[in-house]
Amino acid sequence: MAYTYQRKGRLECLLCPHHCRLSEGEVGICKVRENRQGQLSLPYYGVLSAVANDPIEKKPLYHFYPGSSILSVGFYGCSFHCPFCQNYQIAQYTPERVEGRVEPEELVRQALSQDTKSIAYTYSEPTVHFEWVMETARIARSKGLKNVLVSNGYLNPQPAAELLEVMDAANIDLKSFREEFYRNVVGGHLAPVLAFIRQAAASLHLEVTTLIIPAYNDTEAEMREISSFLAELDPNIPLHLSRYYPAYRFDAPPTKADSIFALRKVARQRLNYVYPGNVGSQEVTTYCPGCGAALITRRGYRVENRGIKDGSCLACGRPVDFPV
Structure with missing residues (x-):
């Protein structure tokens, strides 16, 4: 299977920057990729946590066929361990028993039977299910459907290029512009995410979301860095500033709406489209x-x-x- 390497009796997964080295029976950080008898096994291939018809704005995508519906597909597992995860029930856990699997062709047939023009790979982290997403996206495109990726952007450059080739739009989480945040809070690194965003900006329609968390990533200085980085790629990239609410292991109070609007003002000095999220605002x-x-x-x-x-x-x- 692609993106693996045998090293001294262990299997190294080359899909994401974690480069998990797995002994027999071990699973990666994502919890969904396993070394089974020296081969990469995908025990949750086609195991979906949710399938729902959503407004495309829910992804959020505001500049990709606004007002349309999109068939959203969810998975289990994630390459990050965000302690504030809104979807931790599916991102940080896997089911003990597999009740059924959905083949790519079946999912595409479902999308075609509904009033939708696109499929979103979303909810938890879709890139750790690279093989299923790739196959589904190829079939979907051949049937005239659009493909949308909602991701943390933690993928190595070669698989990223392969994946982006079959996608039409993406919303990528840029959780912070600080390496310490990625390393100490979510369990990753900043540079690969920035590299993925650069790749995506050159490949398809891109929007970016930053969840604003008090005392973690809510300074005007950091927002200037985020907006400057995106503006250098394209000042028309929409940036969504989403309000944090307590979830999973974080119980700090919600971000103040005033903070979202203040940071929006900073970002709009460099970007043409900046939207507040989770604040009940009409300013969208x-x-x-x-x-x-x-x-x-x-x-x-x-x-x-x-x-x-x-x-x-x-x-x-x-x-x-x-x-x-």
Whole structure:
């Protein structure tokens, strides 16, 4: 199987930067990739934690066919161990018994039978199920469906290139711009995530989400670094600043809404599209960077095209840089 290497009787997984070296019977940090008789085994191939038809804004994706529905597919396991994980029941655990498996062809048939034009690989970390996602995405694309990746971006460059080739859009978590945060809080490293974001920005439609956690990543200085990094790639990359709520092992109070809006103001000095998340705000309208006219209005998941016609702003004629 691809992305493995035999080393002194142990199996090294080359999929993500952890490079787990597994003895017989051991599983990787992700909990879903195992050394079985010297070969990489995928005990949870096709084992899905959820399948649901969602508004695409829930991913969140605001600039990729806004207002459309998307078939969202969830898994088990993750390459990070975020103590504030909102989906820890599926990301940090695996089922004791496998009740059933969904083949890629079956999932694509389900998507085609519903009023959706795309599939999202989401909820927990899809990249640790690389083989199933790749096969499903290839089939989906051959049937005219779009593929969307919602990921922590912790993948080595070669498999990342292969995966991004079959994706049409992605929302990547940039949890912090501090190596110490990645190393000490979530159990990873910053540089591979930045490299993945660079690859994605050059390959497909990209949006980025940062969960703002008080006393961890909520300074204006760090937000300037995040927004500067993204602006160097493309100032039109949408950035979602999501409000933290207590979950899993974190019980600190929720992030104050005022903090989200203050950081949004900082990020908008460099980026054209910055959206608050989890604050119950109506300030999620998409405005034309050229003239300031409202293009897409949102109230919850109710979305309306108010100012785009034939791919351009109705008010000033500026081309709109995303598909509607």
